[in-house]
Amino acid sequence: MAMTAEERSEFLAGPHVAVLSVASGSERGPLTTPVWYLYRPGGDVLLYTGRTSRKGRLIERAGRFTLTVQSTSPNYRYAAVEGPAEFFDITPELVKEVTARYVPPEAVDGYAEQMLASRKDLVAVRLTPERWNAADMGPA
Numbered sequence: 001m002a003m004t005a006e007e008r009s010e011f012l013a014g015p016h017v018a019v020l021s022v023a024s025g026s027e028r029g030p031l032t033t034p035v036w037y038l039y040r041p042g043g044d045v046l047l048y049t050g051r052t053s054r055k056g057r058l059i060e061r062a063g064r065f066t067l068t069v070q071s072t073s074p075n076y077r078y079a080a081v082e083g084p085a086e087f088f089d090i091t092p093e094l095v096k097e098v099t100a101r102y103v104p105p106e107a108v109d110g111y112a113e114q115m116l117a118s119r120k121d122l123v124a125v126r127l128t129p130e131r132w133n134a135a136d137m138g139p140a
Contacts, residue, residue, distance in 0.1 A: 001136055008079045008134035009041040015101040016069035020047075022058045031058050037067065038098045045081065045127040048090055048098065052121045059085050059125060067127060075138030083130035090124045092116060 003011065021032045033055060037047040045067055049056045059065055064085050070078040095112040103111055116122060 001138075003077070003079065003134040003136050005132075006041070007136065008132055011071075011077060011134065012039050012045075012069060012079045012081060013041050014069070014071075016071065017102070018047075018067045018069045020055070020065055020067050022055065022065040023062045024058060025061060031055060035067075036098050036102050038094075038101065045129065046094060046098065046124060047127075048095060048115075048122055048124050050119050050121045051087065051123040056087075056121075056123065056125075060087065064130075065127065075136065077134075077136045077138070079132065079134035081127065081129045081132050083128045086126045086128070088124050088126060090116070090122045094124055095122075 017034050018037050019032055020035045021030045023030050031054060035047050035049070037045050039045045049059070051057075051060070062085075064083060066080055066082040068078060068080040070076070092112060095115055096108055099111050099115070100108045
């Protein structure tokens, strides 16, 4: 059963590990990889990556990507969002906010500091939702 706009937005806002897919522009299929992200209902999807990483280079070249999240408990649900991508300057606050969704509170600062120190090409990415595909396969 299709989700309403509010349901899919709330579902995407949950702390899921997302799968990002971006066209590779070659004979290979799209790059598909898990990512941490941040989303607030009605806003844009935010994440960070290395600008010179394969993922970063492909996002820059394609100018857009798709992000999919799913849950199998208590019933199968998913939401996929696709749209244009934009790079912007990374901030320690964004790294911490994204990280806080996935690691224990006591580990957030250390993880964020390590990420910022080890990846000099770290960049923030904004996905502006344009198209959605979402469903809740639970009981009607």
